[in-house]
Amino acid sequence: MPIELKPYETPEFTKKVDRVNLSEFMTLYRNWCKSCGICVEFCPVHCLSLDDDLKPYLNNVNACTQCKICDLRCPDLALVVAGKDKKAKQ
Numbered sequence: 001m002p003i004e005l006k007p008y009e010t011p012e013f014t015k016k017v018d019r020v021n022l023s024e025f026m027t028l029y030r031n032w033c034k035s036c037g038i039c040v041e042f043c044p045v046h047c048l049s050l051d052d053d054l055k056p057y058l059n060n061v062n063a064c065t066q067c068k069i070c071d072l073r074c075p076d077l078a079l080v081v082a083g084k085d086k087k088a089k090q
Helices: 011-016 038-042 069-073
Strands: 019-021 026-029 048-050 056-058 079-081
Touching: 026 056, 038 048, 038 069, 069 079
Parallel strands: none
Antiparallel strands: 019 026, 026 079, 048 056
16 A cells, blocks of 8 residues: 655655754744744844844854744744754754
């Protein structure tokens, strides 16, 4: 019996996803990000900044406490923080 893929597992879908690992524990889905800057504004340690395309990047990876506030506040689920002692999906 062939394995049936879910819509988000198909090659057509995954080609459309522009995933960038910002660090070992943080992933940004650039094409889902609408450049609102909410993640940057809510970061309690100010380790996120916006690049020229208004997409977030880690300006100081060592300052990040992995509190996940940016992850939780992102309205588009574009920023994912794996949490302490976990690595981002490859």
